[in-house]
Amino acid sequence: MPPSSQPLRKLGFLTIGTFDEHDPRAGHESTLGIIELGERLGFDSAWVRHRHLQYGISSPVAVLAAATQRTSRIELGTAVIPLGWENPLRLAEDLATVDILSGGRLNPGVSIGPPTHYDEVRSALYPGTADAEDFGYDRVKRLLDFVRGEPVTAFRGTEGFEVFSDRVQPHSPGLGRRLWYGGGSLASARWAGEHGMNFLTSSVVKAENARNSPDFAAVQLSHIRTFRAHHPDGEAARVSQGLVVIPTDSASPAQRAKYAEYARKRTPRTAVPQGPARMLFAPDLVGPCDELAERLHAHAAFREVHEVAFALPFTFEHEDYVQILTDLATRLGPALGWRPASQ
Known part of the structure; x- marks a missing residue:
């Protein structure tokens, strides 16, 4: 690790949890097995993505x-739950319940915006209120308030033999400090900071104020600094970076060829911002761990964070994930100054 770099404090990974339509249990068991492996390898956190009406995890909280029942130490996160699909009150109850079961290890990440393909799903999701639904930051604020223990109703007391609370139950006191916002814009970074959330920044950002061929790291760095400038904790505010990082040290020749081809197919989209929203994608990082460490230390945004949740590719096999996670924990992590949680 270069002398000018800060040691990486927390190493995590992110998986989409894909499955076969005709055998969904096997895919879900594979995801749980990967999380168990992550704990044994000393990872600090494991995160799952959220996919509706696709062949990936549709219910990350479940x-x-x-x-929580197969692990004892590793932090468990969602990256991210799109709140357009959720009722914030019901979600707050689910999150608090899982946090209690985990012993305070849950790190829920959320985002805003209309559900994907909303015009096609609106009649099923919100049959009577589709035109009235608000998919903005207010939805996150409601969730924050409910999780943090703000009153939900003016009524509390006893009716007959039943006792009612005026706030979400169970209440998990520390959960409100472990809520994350998954953002890719300056506005999201600022909002998350102003509301005391943690900030998840991934391999996709919005190049809203950048030139025609912007530098991904520079755009991401501006988001991180904007977030911290508006957070009560300032420079101590938590930020996690989620690049796609694929080490090849212990990979077989066939795996290395697969990984290289995966990155090659995805590279063209990293050249310029994509679409009207000017979404900018980071290049996938593939190679030996010593080279990956050099590339990460040269990444301006990586140098600003103390924790990461490297994203696993969506389409690989279970044995590929085992190899990647093992190399991340035993080779790349130490090269970045990280030490396994078990140490």
């Missing part, structure tokens, strides 16, 4: 509830 999957993480199962993971």
